[in-house]
Amino acid sequence: SQQGEEDPQALSIQEGENATMNCSYKTSINNLQWYRQNSGRGLVHLILIRSNEREKHSGRLRVTLDTSKKSSSLLITASRAADTASYFCATPRDSSYKLIFGSGTRLLVRP
Amino acid sequence: NAGVTQTPKFQVLKTGQSMTLQCAQDMNHNSMYWYRQDPGMGLRLIYYSASEGTTDKGEVPNGYNVSRLNKREFSLRLESAAPSQTSVYFCASSELGQLNQPQHFGDGTRLSIL
Numbered sequence: 001s002q003q004g005e006e007d008p009q010a011l012s013i014q015e016g017e018n019a020t021m022n023c024s025y026k027t028s029i030n031n032l033q034w035y036r037q038n039s040g041r042g043l044v045h046l047i048l049i050r051s052n053e054r055e056k057h058s059g060r061l062r063v064t065l066d067t068s069k070k071s072s073s074l075l076i077t078a079s080r081a082a083d084t085a086s087y088f089c090a091t092p093r094d095s096s097y098k099l100i101f102g103s104g105t106r107l108l109v110r111p
Numbered sequence: 112n113a114g115v116t117q118t119p120k121f122q123v124l125k126t127g128q129s130m131t132l133q134c135a136q137d138m139n140h141n142s143m144y145w146y147r148q149d150p151g152m153g154l155r156l157i158y159y160s161a162s163e164g165t166t167d168k169g170e171v172p173n174g175y176n177v178s179r180l181n182k183r184e185f186s187l188r189l190e191s192a193a194p195s196q197t198s199v200y201f202c203a204s205s206e207l208g209q210l211n212q213p214q215h216f217g218d219g220t221r222l223s224i225l
Contacts, residue, residue, distance in 0.1 A: 033213060042115070042201055042216030043154070088153055098144075098169070099214060101153035 006089055006105040014110050019076040021105040023089030024069075030092060032065055032072050033099065037086045046074075046087075079109045113137050117202050117217035124192045124224045132187040132220050134202030142205045143185035144169075144214065145177060147198040154201060160185055192224045 007022045023032070030051045035043040049056045049065045049072065056063045062075040076083055086106050090099040118133045136143065141162045146154035146169075156169030160179040174196060176188045185204075189196060199221050203214040 040218070042218045043203075043214075045213035045215070048213060093156075098156060098159060100156075101146075103151060103153045 006087070006102045008105060009103070010106045010108070012108040012110065013079055015079060015081055017079055019079050019083070019107055019109070021074045021087050021107070023072045023074070023102055025072075025089075025091050026070065027091075028067075032063075033090045034061075034063060034072075034074050035088045035090060035101075037088065037104070039085070043088065076107075079107075081109050081111045083107060084109045115202055115204055115215055115217035117200075117220050119220060120218070121221045122223070124189075124222065126192060126194060126224060128192050128224075129188065129190050130192065131189075132200055132202075132222075133184070134186065134217060135184045136202075136204040136215070137183065138204060138206070138215060139182070140204035140206050140215070141182070142212075143179065144203040144205075145175075145185070145187045146201045146203065147171065147196075148201060148219075149198050157187065157200075189222075194224050196222065197224045198222060 005024050013019050031048055033048045034046045036046050037043045047058050047063050049063050060077045065072045086104040088101050088104045090101045093100045115136045144159040145157040148154050155171050157171055157175050158169055158177040160166045163182045166177050178186045199219045201216050201219045203216045205212045205214045
């Protein structure tokens with residue numbers, strides 16, 4: 001069963017706009033991770049937020065975590081065509097180092 | 112700086128054939144993982160190896176076997192391929208098998224079983 005589920009499943013925006021993706025999960029976690037997957041490639045780790053953090057930044061990425069709502073969001077500001085990819089959230093399984101991945105959000109940034 | 116290397120990149124098999132997918136990492140990571148990714152779905156864990164000499168089942172282990180050959184290499188074997196095993200297979204590694212560690216992925220093996 002999926003622990004994290006992303007929303008929306010697909011998102012199409014114009015270059016320069018901001019993109020927001022959401023992730024909901026079911027059980028208590030100690031961290032949540034976001035990954036990017038370009039077409040035909042493996043996943044690349046973007047950012048990890050711990051359960052005691054509410055917000056984290058990395059370049060144009062901003063991740064928030066609301067443990068009371070069991071949800072996280074990934075914001076990409078000033079999007080570029082190169083941001084076109086699928087984005088996945090991942091949470092630890094059974095308080096272990098094994099990860100459960102959501103089904104992803106497919107982001108298309110139009111030039 | 113190769114990271115995680117998977118071979119082959121593409122493979123077509125007939126039902127009932129066997130094959131081994133290879134994975135090697137050069138980051139001195141202790142933990143390694145095999146996932147499969149089907150269209151419109153996230154990754155599902157097949158098997159993992161917390162450290163050299165240990166392997167454990169993940170979510171979907173049926174029809175697969177693994178070998179942790181050494182610290183660098185972790186192979187996935189399909190003994191008798193079935194069409195339901197058509198998928199993209201990803202190998203990943205992480206440091207020390209601890210919490211709060213990101214996983215590093217290879218670029219996948221695209222496997223079709225006819």
